[in-house]
Amino acid sequence: MKQGKKFFQKLTPFGKGIFTKDFFMVFGSIIVVLLATLYPFNFSLPYNFSIRNISSQFESTSNFTDQVNNIILFIPLGFSLSSSLQKRKIPLIGKILLVFLGSAGLSLTVELLQLFLPSREPTPADIINNTISGLVGLLCFYLCHSQNFDSILTSIENSTLGRSTQKITLFFSGYILLVFAVSTIWLGTTNLSGWNLNYPLIIGNEKTGNRPWQGYISKIYIADRAISKNEVEKVFAEENYFHTMGNSLLTSYKFTEQCCQPEEPAKSPKLLKKKLWWEQLSENQQGQGVFLSPGNWLETAKPVTSLNQRIRETSELTISTTVASSDTQQTGPARIISISNGPLRRNFTLGQEGTALDLRIRTSLTGENGSELKMRVPSIFTDTNTHHIVLAYSKGILQVYIDNSTHFHSFRLLNLIPKEQQLFYYAITFIPMGICLTILIVLAKRKIFLYRFFIFGGILLPSLILESILVSENGKNISLRNFLLGIFFTTSTMLVLRLRALMVLKKTAV
Template identity: 85%
Template sequence: MKQGKKFCQKYTFFDRGIFTKDILMVFCSILVVLVATLYPFNFSSPDNFSIRKIPSQFESTSNFIDQINNILLFVPLGFSLSSALQKSKIPLIGKTLLVLLGSAGLSLTVELLQMFLPSREPTPADILNNSISGLVGSLCFYLCASQQVTSILTSIENSKLGRSTQKITLFFCGYILLAFAISIVWLGTTDLSGWNPNYPLILGNERTGNRPWQGYISKIYIADRAISKNEVEKVLADENYLKTLGDSLVTSYQFTEKCCQPEETVKSPKLLQKKLWWEQLSENQQGQGVFLSPGNWLETANPVTSLNQRIRETSEFTISTTVASSDIGQTGPARIISVSNGPLRRNFTLGQEGTALDLRIRTSITGENGSELKMRVPNVFTDTKPHHIVLAYSKGKLQVYIDKLSHFYSFRLLDLIPKEQQLFYYAITFIPLGICLTLLTILAKRKIFLYRFLLLSGILLPSLILESILVSENGKSINFKNFLLSVFLTTGTMLVLRLRALMVLKKTAV
């Protein structure tokens, strides 16, 4: 009896020791996340803060580096939470749900706290990325815990679901719907729903005054839709043609006799002079429009909220402007036209980088500064003559026309994604599908014909769905390499899981 009692006491102590270690791991993971996302903890209350304004604060988009950092931060949390829950009697689905809720809850807490940090902005996409990262950490734990992998796959293989063709078919339909849902998310990477409505329109600089441009601007038109090629031809022949767009024309300025008043037909905010400039110009110079320099730029008195919101809704825009650079060596890029809140946050910027025209548009894949993808038109500012520039953006495609219809450049955002970033996006898309396909094929293992059908179609269909949607909605060409990459990631994930379980079974048998 004494030996049995001593053994029980020893086992209880050991079990508590493991439990304490797991809780310590969870605590350390949470602490690392808080330090990495909130340091240097210079909290302050925003101006005119209220609970009602909280949803409007979640307007930012995260760039590629932020997404990588979020994954690296929350994978240890998911791992440690799974380790802490492994000895509990909670079903596997319940444990997974707790890990998901824990990751999402911590991420939401961080995003809310970032509202009180001047150097940070809450990003709704981070909550989704962090939640998925927690699940990835949980998966890593179960892959490391050999017995857990084997018991999970064995229980799925021996479950009653595997005996019902209808239920297996239903699960497969859910798998295809998941592939559709993930593909639709890809379309959101190039839309303009992340534009911040609280940014002003600025000409010739950033509002901080540290990205000056020197030159002339005579006209600006901004519409909330992308005009066609035939319409561009008419605009290049007569810029006043844009006035026929009706309600689609949201901003219009002509700098002739009056500096900063918008046209009466369009409700645009008044532009304020940051410094007096008109007295410095001669009559000949005044004919070219408004002169901007490092000490003289223009900014709207209030944010161009209506412009930003309407472009957010349509995810399209057209900008037509006539500009003349006074210095072909300006860099920064020097800001000509910008809807921004400083050097690092913007909705859109048209700038000069040497002789090139530099363009930045805020989307999920270009980041809150719009600089993750490079879009430059060379040899635009090779002289100091006026140039008519027309931009039309729609469905991830930017068309740029300089002076005439034949002088144009086209940028497709999805085709500009760097290889390492593209690999990341495909990995977070098809690795989860590979996990789902593994579970699906294990269920159908007893039904040979159904198993083969599900295996082949489960590997090929998600890749075909994604490429078809991107081609039809974004107009991009079919990329056979991307198709093979998605097939490889789906198949590779499934093979890794199955081989891992097989290796454990062999060790157990020995």
């Protein structure tokens, strides 16, 4: 019996016995994750469920609140797993791998289970965030245990890497490459690769029928590239300019009192009449297009998959439409044009909020509802006159033109990020940089020139590189504040770790 008990204890990573403190910590962390991500557990089999449809479900993007929650949620799991693994004679790299696999495995399980929850959408970015969060938990464990922290720093300082200038320089090159990799991730936050392929095109409402717009619409053009300002001038001057765009023009509709036939049937899916339809237009309404109201709107019979796919590939978009509101106080915002699956999930929406034009476009920054960043053009629907609206999106910049090329508004997504959200993004970007820089400094301790260079270059370069790339590639304004913010998080992390190391040395000396 005793031999069997000893054998069973060896199999458990939690030390002696099953129900130890570490077991309860790990078990409790898992229960908290499951409750936070799956409650109220109203599981059901999705309509038309198949293996093929599973991949199409993994196309959602996280909003800011979800990202914060995911980062916080998995830190206790990484901490408790690290604590339990510490009692086993496993190398540090093995512990890192096990925490990585444990965090990623639980996160993947949660995302797969969310396929069967109508109120949830699986998000690939959550798996990455949760895995990183688990590794942060491991780091927190070692920072809280001085002996472990001291042994890690000592092993780094005494390693063969610290005696080779070439290897230290190579490690610094990897540090700079990491900065460029992180900058690429930043650029990806404004692209349209998260657009859902399964959303239909809806005009005058939401799919659920609870965001109606009342007014007239006569034309819609949608293209998979952002047109230039010179082209915008031609759009306002030439009625049929979009037909010169060739394959870039994805769909086009010209509405009359006969309603819903597309201009190019081969490209544009037929729009179906929803609810009751209108009576014959009166004489003074002729030429304004079709009338949309709470009882009358249009929707494609199937998702506009091809259109969504093309825009996902180019991450660019142009939409031109001619509309006239019948009520200057419509809110919701009332949906004029929407590529969506309901009031909370969309790829794009052009709507009316009072007299303002409300715009929503799905990116990692704006979330699956496109509403995390506010984009509104004021004083557009102050009358019931016809307005020609043209918008173009590319590289995080949304340009909106009203009636002519001189009346325009520009929205730069990265400049619209709220301050508290910027702090979070810069923290998760530059705290890892500070950790890497600390390792570099410990390695270069014997090389005075490299040591000094790494302190100044390692602090300044990451923030400088990121800010330069965002300004040149994503239309972001130069921001001294953001530049200093990156320096602050990198330096603070390095100083905290170095201070912790000094405290460990003092305790050891005593």
